[in-house]
Amino acid sequence: MSKEPLGFTPAPLDRQATFYVAGHRGLVGSGLWRHLDAEGFTGLVGRTSSELDLKDRPAVFDFFRETKPRYVILAAAKVGGILANDTYPADFLTENLQIQLNVMDAALEQGVERLLFLGSSCIYPKYAEQPINEDSLLTGHLEPTNDAYAVAKIAGIMQVQAVRRQHGLPWISAMPTNLYGPGDNFSPQGSHxxxxxxxxxxxxxxxxxxxxxxxxxxxxxREFLHVDDLASASLHLMEHFDGPQQVNVGTGTDxxxxxxxxxxxxxxxxxxxxxxxxxxxxxxxxxLLDVSKLEAAGWTAQISLEDGLRSTxxxxxxxxxxxxx
The missing domain is CATH 3.90.25.10 (UDP-galactose 4-epimerase, domain 1)
Structure with missing residues (x-):
């Protein structure tokens, strides 16, 4: 029998608790780490890919058993531009599914209290009505050049929803728009x-x-969101939002x-x-994403595009x- 989530009450997260940021060296993860550190979190945990291969299921389970995180943000992923996604779709599908399954299954075994899964706006149909509402998910065909990556991210949303229904844990998902900022990929083959x-x-x-x-x-x-704004929105959602549906994270302007x-x-x-x-x-x-759900949860973007570009x-x-x- 399915369980309802265990009555999450919006409240500040414990700043001393162990908090695992999966993918903490990437564009998104490094932004999360900076923000959480500035917010006073003293139990941040991260591992580089050389220290912990998230595709290695036994290693991931051992890591969770050792560290026992109370909170997790899953920002680790195999990412790339259109060329990479179109050239290596099997790699993008397989590796992202492996990362997500391993991290979330290990988090479930340890009863992680609060988990945020970060996906991508590419989960939505290619011809979704603009601005794109969360209800557009699975209503049409995906963009063919990155459909494998999108399907993996959709599977992550479904896994969060399944854990909520079956195990009652108040895990959530957020889907950011196009991101930029310090730590971005500027290589000709991989950049956006x-x-x-x-x-x-x-x-x-x-x-x-x-x-x-x-x-x-x-x-x-196109809509662009600075990674520092995404980091702020991520913590805000973990402290103020609970629900099975993914939440769009963007500026609401393009x-x-x-x-x-x-x-x-x-x-x-x-x-x-x-x-x-x-x-x-x-x-x-x-x-362009419809961010009315995010705004209803009490958060709006703060970094203007020109200011964000200058710092980047x-x-x-x-x-x-x-x-x-």
Whole structure:
């Protein structure tokens, strides 16, 4: 017989409790770690992939038995851009399912009190009505270039819901929009649109190039959320929200790719012209999340896009010598 979740009462999490951040070295995980540390959590636990392979089921169970975390945020995942997702769909499906199953099964064995599973807005149908509401899940076909990754993340949502129904634990899921910030992937093969534009315009500005050429028309609209805002939203949801349905996490506003390019060009002091190669595809015209559920839970984004871009570009310039190229 199914159990109702065990009466979660919104309250501050225990700052001294053991708190495992899975994937704490990645873009999302490092943002979570910074925020939780600033919020006074003294029992943060993280392991690099070389220290703990989350695809290794016995090792994951041993880790949970040893550390016995009270709280978990599952931010670890195999991620990549369109090219990587389209080229290696089996890897993206298999590895993400393994990570999720191992971490959540081990957390269940230890009775982890509060777990947040972080997914991605790519779980929604390619042609979902804009802005995308949480109810759009499983109502249409996925974007073919990243459907394997999306299916893995949908499975994670379902696993959280199944644990709630069968075991009564008040675990939750959140689906962030396009993310950026310190620690992003700026490699040509693995980067998403925003870090790719930062790298392109910064290099052009440094070299004194007169022209930067971008794909498409620049007309598609995208929503971007700074990872520090995601970290803030994640803790807020863990302390104030309970429910089986995933929660969208975003800003509720979007901009065109052309506007993003112009802003980045201004920040890096690019003096040349931008051309648009309209023979290349634009992709989905718009991808904007409905964040009314998040706002009803009491949270809204605080970091403006321009401020977030400035800090990200500053971080990139300070670290680019050691970044993947």
């Amino acid at each position: 649109v925003l870090p790719a534009l930062i790298k392109r315009y910064d290099e052009a500005a440094q070299a004194g190039h007169e022209v930067v050429t971008n794909w498409g028309t620049g007309a598609p609209r 901009v065109t790719i052309k506007e993003i390019a112009e802003t980045i060009g201004k920040i890096v002091d690019f003096r040349g012209e931008t051309e648009w190669d309209t023979s290349k595809p634009d992709g989905t015209p718009q991808k 570009i500053e971080w990139y310039r300070g670290h680019k010598a050691s970044l993947r190229t």
